[in-house]
Amino acid sequence: MRELRVINPWDETIYTAMNCLTWEEADQAIDRARRAYESWRWSTAAERRALCEAFTREFEGIADAVAADITGQMGKPLRQARNEVNTMLDRARHMISIAEATLADEYLPEAPGFVRYIRHEPLGVVLDIAAWNYPLLIAVNVVVPAVLAGNAVLIKHSSKTPLCGRAFTEAFRRAGAPEGLVQDLVLDHETTERVIADPRVDFVSFTGSVRGGHDIVRAAADRFIGTGLELGGKDPAYVCADAPFAFTVENTVDGAFYNAGQSCCAIERIYVERSIYREFLDAFVELTRAYRLGDPKDPATTIGPLASKSQPAFLADQVRDAVARGGRLVVDPASFEVPGQGWFFAPAVVADAPHDCSLMREESFGPVIGLLPVSGDEEAIRLMNDSPYGLTASIWTMDPERARRVGERIETGTFYMNRCDYLDPALPWTGVKDTGRGATLSRYGLLQLSRLKSMHLRVKLPGT
Numbered sequence: 001m002r003e004l005r006v007i008n009p010w011d012e013t014i015y016t017a018m019n020c021l022t023w024e025e026a027d028q029a030i031d032r033a034r035r036a037y038e039s040w041r042w043s044t045a046a047e048r049r050a051l052c053e054a055f056t057r058e059f060e061g062i063a064d065a066v067a068a069d070i071t072g073q074m075g076k077p078l079r080q081a082r083n084e085v086n087t088m089l090d091r092a093r094h095m096i097s098i099a100e101a102t103l104a105d106e107y108l109p110e111a112p113g114f115v116r117y118i119r120h121e122p123l124g125v126v127l128d129i130a131a132w133n134y135p136l137l138i139a140v141n142v143v144v145p146a147v148l149a150g151n152a153v154l155i156k157h158s159s160k161t162p163l164c165g166r167a168f169t170e171a172f173r174r175a176g177a178p179e180g181l182v183q184d185l186v187l188d189h190e191t192t193e194r195v196i197a198d199p200r201v202d203f204v205s206f207t208g209s210v211r212g213g214h215d216i217v218r219a220a221a222d223r224f225i226g227t228g229l230e231l232g233g234k235d236p237a238y239v240c241a242d243a244p245f246a247f248t249v250e251n252t253v254d255g256a257f258y259n260a261g262q263s264c265c266a267i268e269r270i271y272v273e274r275s276i277y278r279e280f281l282d283a284f285v286e287l288t289r290a291y292r293l294g295d296p297k298d299p300a301t302t303i304g305p306l307a308s309k310s311q312p313a314f315l316a317d318q319v320r321d322a323v324a325r326g327g328r329l330v331v332d333p334a335s336f337e338v339p340g341q342g343w344f345f346a347p348a349v350v351a352d353a354p355h356d357c358s359l360m361r362e363e364s365f366g367p368v369i370g371l372l373p374v375s376g377d378e379e380a381i382r383l384m385n386d387s388p389y390g391l392t393a394s395i396w397t398m399d400p401e402r403a404r405r406v407g408e409r410i411e412t413g414t415f416y417m418n419r420c421d422y423l424d425p426a427l428p429w430t431g432v433k434d435t436g437r438g439a440t441l442s443r444y445g446l447l448q449l450s451r452l453k454s455m456h457l458r459v460k461l462p463g464t
Helices: 023-040 045-061 063-074 078-103 135-148 162-174 189-197 210-219 245-261 274-288 311-324 377-385 400-407 442-448
Strands: 003-007 014-019 114-122 125-130 152-157 182-184 203-207 226-230 235-239 267-273 328-331 348-351 368-374 392-396 414-417 450-458
Touching: 003 162, 014 063, 014 162, 023 125, 023 152, 023 182, 023 189, 045 063, 045 078, 045 135, 045 162, 063 078, 063 135, 063 162, 078 135, 078 442, 125 135, 125 189, 135 152, 135 162, 135 203, 135 442, 152 162, 152 189, 162 182, 189 210, 203 210, 210 226, 235 245, 235 377, 245 267, 245 274, 245 368, 245 392, 267 274, 267 377, 274 328, 274 348, 274 368, 311 328, 311 348, 311 368, 368 377, 377 400, 392 400, 400 414, 442 450
Parallel strands: 125 152, 125 203, 152 182, 203 226, 235 267, 235 392, 267 368, 348 368, 392 414
Antiparallel strands: 003 014, 114 450, 328 348
């Protein structure tokens, strides 16, 4: 693939086109990054903070254009794209605010005749392979912390959203970043693997599919470098009989269908305590039917087109499988008014979805959801844990102690009470099982992008 064409999923026109870099061009970019790192690694915490603060100001100046590009590239409703820009800036500012304290030298208690401390030094050149569904939020999790830690960054954004990688580069350029410190690379698969294998690259962060994660690990297998992998989820929600009812219905519906369900931490399966199952299901169905599909630039649109042309067929197969195995289709996609153009799939809700069906087991990444009644906490815990993924999970209850008891037994990276589909930048974003490894955000995300050095100084010789 030499030319990359990005297709607008609303009107199927070419939104943008650009050439993928040859290996020779990618090689030169790595060289520039390496030179930038060799200088930037000695920058002060104040200099790093000042650059990243300037980046946020410059990004704010191009916010409207970036939001429009998100909508044009992957179909997200423009209002949601603007929200993503604002959330990205907030997330960057939080990481800026904690960087100096997190990365400061750590002095150990005094030992006679010795000074001992731990340094957090930069890794070198960080390659960030970012996904398309939240193209700013996923990228900022790595790009800004990497710069704050003293690294140079190469952004290889998704082939669906390459202009978002370019937006980071442009904002850093306007902010006065040294040449080569932050670059975006448009690469095909083969060249990406060569970049990962290159000895001048020191860390790889990847957000995408489990299959893609295996590809990253294989490409890096001959090198002793770190890899951060965030590979998605099949995130469960458990609705208890004492849940705040209206609030829970509203937020679980939104958690399932926001961004057309194209979120690794979207609610993808719901277990409801049996005593309120019918009432909850009726309310969930009613609210789901209020969604409107349409032009993502129209403020009234709540679900835009999907980013992948093939995805509607996959979602339809999941729904058919669930119904064939005994589930009840209580919200039929055919009941929605669907535009005559675009890559759409209307919301689907399957009640009594068997736990072993694809809809309850395989990541959907679309506006489909299965619900199942459970007898109580023990059954809910067993079913929530019965998954190859573990990114987030939520419980909906007014009992904090119950939430703690359940949460401590759930195999997941983040556990919520009365919340879902949200990243708090003060908490590490991490997962278990096939969701991947490593952490972004919080102090742990900064530490992942640095290496430890033990300083052990004998300052007083014996007998002196």
